[in-house]
Amino acid sequence: MSATSATQSELRSESVTTTGGRRRTRRLRPRGLPWILPALVLCVGLIYYCIGYTAVISTWNWDGIDPAPEKVGVGNYLRIFQDPIFWKTIEHTVGFFVVTFVIQTALGLLFAVLLHSKVRLAVVYKVIIFIPVVLAPAITAPVFRRIFAPDGQFNWLLEHVGLGSLAQPWIGQESTALPVIMAITIWQWTGLTFVLYFAAIGQIKPSILEAARMDGAGNVRTLISIIWPSVRGTTLAMAILSAIGALKTFDVPYLVTVGGPNYATEFLGTYIYRKTITQSHVGYGAALSIILLVLALVMAIILQVRGRERSVMR
């Protein structure tokens, strides 16, 4: 039996089952379990176990080596809430999420709309926009360190276009280091936003767009009233991904600024690493990790629920 016919057969069985056959239900349903068992064991055994073990460690005062860790209950959590650097990381994360999400969404949608019109060499533009997504931060970070160095190419460019007065050590001062990290992230992930919006716009029925045109809607009105509402699901997905991505941000700030200067680009991820690995406060780092997990879950639930509410209202 070919794979296709087997699948069709399965689908037929499934169809019959859901319409009534109780015996078939019993016989067929559990057949799927062996297929998910490896993933189940892996997820429960590896990921959920690790989460559970991290929660246990978060109640210890432990350097990661001492065979007899000191149990401190919720002591680490209480210290975290009094830790100014922790609050700084939260502040950075919120600002980072808002700025990167808004700009990525705007740019991604703009590129997607433009490339859905009849643009010459569209494929080339698509590739150019998407390439940063596939580049590893480990490769791009040293390049950005060089570009934004005091004698780097960005300052060189500013000087050569008559804006030499704006030249400054971009990653060497607190006021500009975080915006640089945001700019790098936007450069890296706009390609993904673009691809998702490009696909979503492709799902809009041409007849709806034609009807809008016939009703006299111009480009901007069509974008605002037809396209933007039609890609709401994609925007919601991007919001969730961006929010979780902001909470998990590690590679770019760690590789470009090592969380500095003076914690100006410290995020939860880099702070967890600093506490756990560099400073050997493994219990404290574990408590930070649990807080990160809770924040990610809460963020995803809020965005999901808000998205559903809006869908229902519409």
Next chain:
Amino acid sequence: MKFTLRGKSRCRSLALVASAAVAALTLAACGGSTGGSQSGGSAGSATSGTVDWWGWTPTDTATAKGYIDAFNKEYPNIKVNYKLVSIPDWQAALTPALRSNSGPDVFDIQPGAYVKYKSFTEDLTPVISKALGSDWKSKVAPVGVDGLTADGKLTAMSVGAVYSGTLWTNPALFEKYNLKPPTTLDEWEKVCQAFKAHNQGCFVQGAAGEGFDQDTLQAIANSVQPGLWTRASKGEAKWNDPGIVKTLDIWHQLFTRGIMQPGAVGYQQYPDANNDFLTGKYAMVMMGTWYTQYSTEKAMTAALAAAGVSGAKPFPILPMQFPDVAQAGNTSEMFGDSDFGLAISTKAKNKAAAETFVTWLTTSQVGQQAVADQLDDVPALKGVEPNFDTIKFVHPATQQAPVKGLLTKVTSVTEPRFALLSQDVQDAILQAATSTATGKATPQQAADTLQQAAEAAAK
């Protein structure tokens, strides 16, 4: 989709199987979760076998290979595999490796915070006693003993020491602009203004990293009040002592008076500051005795290539005394520690072979001569000096005397570098340095915060 009762039952059975698997995993993981200090491994043969050595230094595998090749001339049947792990990744790689059964047999230990790995190391007191006799302490540099000893246990045997509190200069740039190395803070500022007038970088430092900030701060403190930094490190003086506040104030002035390069707090010493100095962008850099190696043609050529300067001619570099930045007439004395010691893991697979290698490199004349001739570390064994007849300087006429003088001078150094500082205090020093440098805190505020952090760390 809903499960039927029977389906649920079968599902439960499978879930039980999965749970059992998870439990097994959990138990296995718990088994390896803590502890790790138990002695394992085997004695093995002292003249044959394989030894896995992990280190963050020697930072180039060619140097390590040179040591191993020299060792293999005496012990051809012991194979030593050197694994270089970069400093930023060191703790992340070593901790789980030591806790597992597949970690290194021999690994580097630095004095100070890294001695925390003591529960994974053999006590090497009997090993060094066997090699050098019961009066072994009189035969090795004291900085290689105290800093590597914890709870009465010699966790590692020092390979060599490094000392800091010096600047290195590019004399060609000073000659080009007819300038002299500065001896005071005012002179330093003037020299930097002169370099700047010629669009030439003056002094470069990676102020984003704690170790090198500490070096500069300790050097400043030794100009303000000799010995104060060490007393604060020991807890005998407070970190918000007026002398330390003045130290932070002078540190701040390095930024405000145009001595430190723009954006220094975003710079790493390696590779940023190192590369900028080696490529001639700056005339001075804060480095210690480990930089002596770059006075040789071979190491300088390799360093230039690593800095991305292809085909560049090696140029001579010279050590210079740290300026009297407090302008109080104090000579800013140097300070140092063992660069690294070699520890033998309690889980070493072949302890006898590991002991042979560690003993050879740290206590034998041949091993220590190999270390000395690299001009990277000052040998741990007293009486061993670099063989300057075989060392090829870039410009022997100007370099040999200052380098010899520096290596002679450090033999009388008594102040430690990192050995007395816990990781928490080092982090607090970095925070004090960056917050002062960026103007986020006054020297007094930064010193007070540092003192609070040190008190919290001591609890």
